[in-house]
Amino acid sequence: MKTKKREDQPTSPVESRPANTASRTFAQDLFDGVAPSYDTWAQVLTFFQYLRWRASLVSRMALRPGNLVLDVCTGTAGVALEIAHNHNAQIVGIDITRSMLEAGLCAVEKQSLDGRVQLIQGCAEHLPFPDETFDAVVFTYLLRYVQDPNATIRELSRVLKPGGQLLSLEFGIPKALWMRALWEIYNRVVMPVMTIPVSRGWHRVGCFLGPSIRGFCQRYPVDRLAAIWRENGITLAEMRGLLHGVAIVMWGTKEK
Numbered sequence: 001m002k003t004k005k006r007e008d009q010p011t012s013p014v015e016s017r018p019a020n021t022a023s024r025t026f027a028q029d030l031f032d033g034v035a036p037s038y039d040t041w042a043q044v045l046t047f048f049q050y051l052r053w054r055a056s057l058v059s060r061m062a063l064r065p066g067n068l069v070l071d072v073c074t075g076t077a078g079v080a081l082e083i084a085h086n087h088n089a090q091i092v093g094i095d096i097t098r099s100m101l102e103a104g105l106c107a108v109e110k111q112s113l114d115g116r117v118q119l120i121q122g123c124a125e126h127l128p129f130p131d132e133t134f135d136a137v138v139f140t141y142l143l144r145y146v147q148d149p150n151a152t153i154r155e156l157s158r159v160l161k162p163g164g165q166l167l168s169l170e171f172g173i174p175k176a177l178w179m180r181a182l183w184e185i186y187n188r189v190v191m192p193v194m195t196i197p198v199s200r201g202w203h204r205v206g207c208f209l210g211p212s213i214r215g216f217c218q219r220y221p222v223d224r225l226a227a228i229w230r231e232n233g234i235t236l237a238e239m240r241g242l243l244h245g246v247a248i249v250m251w252g253t254k255e256k
Contacts (some may be wrong), residue, residue: 026145027096027097027145028096028097028098030204030205030208031075031097031099031100031205032097032099032201033199033200033201033202033204034199034201034202034205035076035097035099035100035102035103036099036103037198037199037202038075038076038100038103039076039078039103041198041202045191045194045195045206046246046247049242049243049246049247051078052242053169053242053243053247053249054078054079054082054140054169055082056169056240056242056249057079057082057138057140057167057168057169057249058079058082058083058086058087058138059086060165060167060249060251061083061086061087061136061138061165061167061251062165063083063087063088063089063135063136064135065088065089066088066089066090067087067089067090067135067136068089068090068091068092068133068134068135069083069087069089069090069091069092069134069135069136069137069138070091070092070093070094070127070129070133070134070136070137070138070159070160071083071091071092071093071094071138071139071140072094072095072124072127072137072138072139072142072156073094073095073124073139073140073141073142073145074093074094074095074100074101074104074119074140075095075097075100075104075140076100076103076104076107077093077101077104077105077107077108077117077119078104078107079093079138079140079169080093080104080108080117080119081107081108081111081113081117083138084111084113084116084117089116089135089136090116090118091116091117091118092117092118092119092120092134093117093118093119093120094119094120094121094122094123094124094127095119095121095122096121096122096123096124098121101119101120101121104119105119124139124142124146124152124155124156125146125147125148125151125152125155126155127155127156127158127159129159130159131158131159132158132159132160132161132162133159133161134159134160134161134164135161135164135165136160136164136165136166136167137156137157137159137160137164137165137166137167138165138166138167138168139156139167139168139169140168140169140170141169141170141171142168142170143168143170143216143220143225144170144171144212144213144216149220149225149228150228150231150232153166153228153229153232153234154232157232157233157234157254160254161254162254162255162256163253163254163256164253164254165251165252165253165254166229166234166251166252166253166254167249167250167251167252168249168250168251169247169248169249170247170248170250171209171213171217171246171247171248172213172217172222172241172245172246172247172248173213173214173217173245173246174244174245174246175244175245176244176245179244179245179246183246184210186210187209187210187213187214188210191206191207191209191210192206192207192210193206194206195207222239222248222250225250226239226250229250229252233254233255234252234253234254234255235252235253235254235255236250236251236252237251237252237253238250238251238252239251
């Protein structure tokens with residue numbers, strides 16, 4: 001699927017879209033400095049669970065050949081590529097950070113999937129697509145970076161066809177006391193320290209992630225997220241905690 005380009009847009013597969021809110025500027029600043037090494041260090045910092053979590057998310061997708069999928073907050077296109085390898089679908093990936101998309105475009109071209117995976121620059125709060133365009137919409141690590149998660153889910157539901165799937169992967173906080181204690185030590189001490197020698201950008205990420213995840217989970221526990229999905233027409237089928245709740249996969253179907 002090729003989205004229609006305006007004449008003032010570049011011809012590159014990574015298309016430009018406006019980015020002018022404080023939350024989007026922060027996300028761009030945060031990830032601009034880590035894009036080239038994002039996939040490597042995402043694996044290391046999650047104790048090599050990152051790819052497993054991604055595969056678990058994609059395994060929940062029920063797609064038919066030729067279905068059109070939107071991957072929101074695609075980053076370096078890891079989820080989009082995972083979908084392409086496991087399903088005969090067309091995928092559009094959208095992200096606000098251009099440097100992440102450029103790294104993703106290199107990966108797409110390297111795997112000769114540029115005919116099935118298209119990447120564009122844009123924001124989740126204002127998707128540049130008509131209503132009910134996609135057979136499935138998937139998003140990863142998105143809601144902590146938007147100003148209004150409810151409005152963002154509403155926008156994702158808007159572009160999803162009735163009967164289509166909405167799926168997400170996000171960080172969580174373990175419930176078991178022993179695992180919660182380890183999680184706190186890792187996020188408060190270990191990750192900020194271990195990222196110091198990597199780069200200034202990764203140290204910033206290492207200091208940011210723990211407070212960001214903790215604050216978001218306090219404001220939006222999974223029960224509240226499930227309620228937001230239902231309020232926006234998504235019947236929540238199931239949610240699954242990964243690595244004792246360090247990550248959470250959610251998936252549901254839009255009402256017909």
